[in-house]
Amino acid sequence: MRLSAYLAHEIMIASNRRRSLIPLCFIATFALVLTTCEEGHERFSLEGLTMGTSYQIQLLEIPGEKGPEALAGEVQGILSRLDREIFSTYSPDSELSRLNKHPVGISFAASREMMDVLLLADAVFSSTSGAFDPTVAPLVNLWGFGPEVSLTEVSVPHDRDVEEALSRVGFDHLVIDEARSEVVKTRNVMIDLSAIAKGYAVDQIGRLLDERGSESYFVEVGGELKIKGVKTDGSSWVPAIEAPLDQASEVYEIFSNLGRSIAVAGSGDYRNYFEVDGIRYSHEIDPRTGRPVRHHLAAAYVIADSAALADALATAYMVMGEEPAYEHAERGEIAVFLIAREGDAFVERVSSAFSPYLGEQ
Numbered sequence: 001m002r003l004s005a006y007l008a009h010e011i012m013i014a015s016n017r018r019r020s021l022i023p024l025c026f027i028a029t030f031a032l033v034l035t036t037c038e039e040g041h042e043r044f045s046l047e048g049l050t051m052g053t054s055y056q057i058q059l060l061e062i063p064g065e066k067g068p069e070a071l072a073g074e075v076q077g078i079l080s081r082l083d084r085e086i087f088s089t090y091s092p093d094s095e096l097s098r099l100n101k102h103p104v105g106i107s108f109a110a111s112r113e114m115m116d117v118l119l120l121a122d123a124v125f126s127s128t129s130g131a132f133d134p135t136v137a138p139l140v141n142l143w144g145f146g147p148e149v150s151l152t153e154v155s156v157p158h159d160r161d162v163e164e165a166l167s168r169v170g171f172d173h174l175v176i177d178e179a180r181s182e183v184v185k186t187r188n189v190m191i192d193l194s195a196i197a198k199g200y201a202v203d204q205i206g207r208l209l210d211e212r213g214s215e216s217y218f219v220e221v222g223g224e225l226k227i228k229g230v231k232t233d234g235s236s237w238v239p240a241i242e243a244p245l246d247q248a249s250e251v252y253e254i255f256s257n258l259g260r261s262i263a264v265a266g267s268g269d270y271r272n273y274f275e276v277d278g279i280r281y282s283h284e285i286d287p288r289t290g291r292p293v294r295h296h297l298a299a300a301y302v303i304a305d306s307a308a309l310a311d312a313l314a315t316a317y318m319v320m321g322e323e324p325a326y327e328h329a330e331r332g333e334i335a336v337f338l339i340a341r342e343g344d345a346f347v348e349r350v351s352s353a354f355s356p357y358l359g360e361q
Contacts, residue, residue, distance in 0.1 A: 043232075046072055050079040051087070051198055053222035057205065060232055063212035071212070078204050079221075086113050087197040099183065100190055107182045115181050117193055117200050117308065118174070124196075124312040125171045128328065132316035133287035134196065135173070135189040138165040143292060145283040156276055166290035198222045199265050199311030206263075206307070224307045228261040244268050244298035244339050244346065252339065253348070255357040262357075263307035267314035268299035268339075284318045295321035296341040303335035303354060322349060329353070 046057040057075065062068045088094040095114055102108045110118065124132045140146050142157050142165045157165075173187035198221045205219050206226035216229030218237050227237045236256040243252035269282040282292045300317035304310040313334065317325035322340045326349055329336040335353035339346050350358070 046075060051083045051222060055221040058218035060216050063209060063214035074208060075205060079201055082201050086111060087193050089192055104185050104188050107184050110181050110183050117196055118176050119178060120308055121196055122176055124316060128316040130288050131319040132312050133171045134191050134193050135169050135171050136285055136287040137190045137192045138168045139285045139290050143285060162290040169287050195315040196308050196312045199224045199307035202226045202307035224311050225264040226307050227257040230259045239264060241301050241337060258357060262303050263305060263310050264303050265307055265310035265314045266299060266301040267318045269318060286319050293319055297322045297338060298341050299339040300325060301337040303357060
């Protein structure tokens, strides 16, 4: 889900006054653009494609001493490795594809990146009582929301098919040995980390920029964000929360990072669904019941230190529904902005930890 509509408007204005395009000779999936923003100061924008979506990085200056081309190459190298080599479900040779094909009961040697994500996924799985479950793919496919299924012909699956698919779901069928960096499947589950991997990629780019000494940046991968510092004029970065409408993008609310280093991720049910006999079936499948959620929560936005954590929690909250999500956030002091349907209108519910970010625009 896109959180950057407000920033995109600012970038569009800047792009109309573009001064120069720095050519790169790496992979033709990204470009580094030098722009002039409203205040008359230069801003660097690194843009490209990864993980089946786009990414964009806004910088007030190029950190370190290697220059913009070197930084662009490092960014692309990190994203390419995380996508094609580790977390891709499309590449047959990726680490995740190999883990999914690995025999049950046999140890699988995992990379540091894979271990990071699996351990975090396991923590969120436990914390949310299974609402976040990266093994939900058989149910997603059964209900017609998988990558190879067209929603032009949809139907509600039979209960026995739901139960059969449900028997192949459960993140607790993974035994994760952190000390040995090994994973063992106790059942032939299919793992899909798309609801956490983009956030992890954002975190890794943020770490790179931190190591290079960057004091201010805005990183986005597929709508998941990592924001740090302030803009040239001293004002905070201002991301936007998108209205949960299945039409042209519309800003619902804006907030501020307060000059802090924060990560943001969102999830919603309003662009991927089908209707049969007047009943709306969302792509948000509850891995505990095997069926699409039926509550009125339309979108959830989470602020956290880690984009991977925010990504996973936003997904979990969309499964849990408004009241359980709000209670979970309050107990854990988690910053969340929830948007629920109330008839033909929307109402928001904001956790105590999120409220301060709405105060400075």
